[in-house]
Amino acid sequence: MQALLLALPLLVFLLSTFIAPIALLLARSVENREVSDSMPALTRALDAWDGHGVPDEHTFALLATGLREAQQNGQLGTVARRLNFAQAGFRSLLIRTERQLPADTPPAWKPALVELDERWNSPETWRQLKRAAASPTPDFLLAAVDAQVTPQGSVAFVPDNASVYRQAFARTISISATVTLLCLVLGYPVAWLLANLPAKSSNRLMLLVIVPFWTSLLVRTTAWYVLLQPGGVINSLLMGLGLVTHPLPLVFNRTGVLIGMTHVLLPYMILAIYSVMKSVSPVYVRAAQSLGAHPFTAFVRVYIPQTLPGVGAGCFLVFVLALGYYITPALLGGAGDEMISQLIAIQTNTQLNWGLAGALSAYLVIFTAIFYFLFNRIVGIDRLRFG
Known part of the structure; x- marks a missing residue:
């Protein structure tokens, strides 16, 4: 009871400022x-x-x-x-x-x-x-997946070439999965380096991972806009070195979105994997090598399986955060890179269609819940196998 009373102000705050507004928005998807x-x-x-x-x-x-x-x-x-x-x-x-x-x-x-x-x-x-x-x-929920009720009372989907929201959902999942994969490929070696360096060197390098959290997301995204534009630093450097003859299209397209989102979300992947790697004892890898295993084989078959909980947690965290991203795709993406979060913002700020915005949000919440359920099942199996 004492613990509950101590946590009660925080629970009331979360309920009034976070859970209740989300519940009200989701309710608008069926209210009329x-x-x-x-x-x-x-x-x-x-x-x-x-x-x-x-x-x-x-x-x-x-x-x-x-x-x-x-x-x-x-x-x-x-x-x-x-x-x-x-x-x-x-x-x-x-x-x-x-x-x-x-x-x-x-x-x-x-x-x-x-x-x-x-x-x-x-x-x-x-x-x-x-x-x-x-x-x-159900009109808003149907419209959110490009469907409508026909005069005969049946549900019909619009043609694929006229679909807006189904393509946006597929695009959102594709971009989020790609960003998650890029963060994993780039973050795993960095996490391994931080976990295996001496404590003094590791702490210094860890500052480079943590510093981006102290910088505004808008500032970081705007900085990438300056770097990636046709007359920006990167294109000027590449042309000055003679590597390209014309500026590369690095902004207002999918490339700019992936670069910006990967840069912002990479620290989450590194920290999630690093926290698990620090608890992995190097004794297991040395034991495998002493028994005749090649260092690469020992790393793949002994070390990596022990870090899979961190990999899973990092992938889940990055993927879920990427699903709801708004500022980075809006500033660095083009007309064909709109994500669901941007369409929700358009419906709430421009079209004033709160019902459709609530329906799009409901589908996003449902998909996130399904992904969490699948992730939880997979991670549970991995822990049984490698724990």
């Missing part, structure tokens, strides 16, 4: 309150409508009343923006209809609204309005 909160009567009428043809006169009257009330309450723009996510042009349809509503109540609202815009006589328009008024909704 804009239309139902602004036009409750119309929402109930659409919920009772069977979806065939166009609704009756009563529903048309509720639409006209709902548009006027939403405009008076300042919520028409929010409703119009939400409907425009479902079908392009819906925003202009709602706003123009509300502006042109007759001041006096007509004998029948249905022909009056159809006269204002012929789209009100289309069953598809009303079906989109019915779907937009339903909550919870």
Whole structure:
């Protein structure tokens, strides 16, 4: 109980500033309150409508009343923006209809609204309005994987050449896996060197690994932009040495993204592997060599297996951090290097589509959880085998 009370302030802080905001964002992936909160009567009428043809006169009257009330309450723009996510042009349809509503109540609202815009006589328009008024909704979760509900009620994916989010997920996984592999190839020898040098030399070199943590991520990424641009330090040096005749395309492409992300995430891989290597006794390798094993064979078959928990932890840490990277791909990448984090930022900051941003975040969290489960199973097997 005393330990719980001591940790309680930290738990409250994490819950209020970290867990609760994430939970709220994920909940937005299925919430759909804009239309139902602004036009409750119309929402109930659409919920009772069977979806065939166009609704009756009563529903048309509720639409006209709902548009006027939403405009008076300042919520028409929010409703119009939400409907425009479902079908392009819906925003202009709602706003123009509300502006042109007759001041006096007509004998029948249905022909009056159809006269204002012929789209009100289309069953598809009303079906989109019915779907937009339903909550919870799977629309955002479907849109996050480039899918939608057809008029027949089935789920259909857009063609691969028109896919945006599926390609972004595949690109995010590909870039993260490549960065993880590069960090492993570069970090393992450095970790081995730090673990086997004398303590005094190892501590000095360790400073070079830790110093990047004291530098802002934005500063480090901007520095790579200066180094990699066509007139930057690296291209100028290569051209000055006569190794190339034209500047190499090192920025605003996949190369710049991989270089920048590898540089930022490499210390995580080194420290994870180093922490395990320090606990590996050199006696095992010497024993294998004394029994006739070649030094390379002893290293591969005796030393490396004992460091696999550190390799696994480093790969998991780097891969998960790379999945959510935003600043480095945004500054060093090109149009074809957008990752999921950038698309989430666009939906929240530019499009103001919090539902789709929540759906993309939900898929990212689910994929990370699946990867963690698989990683945990694999590492558990490795520990049984080499522990």
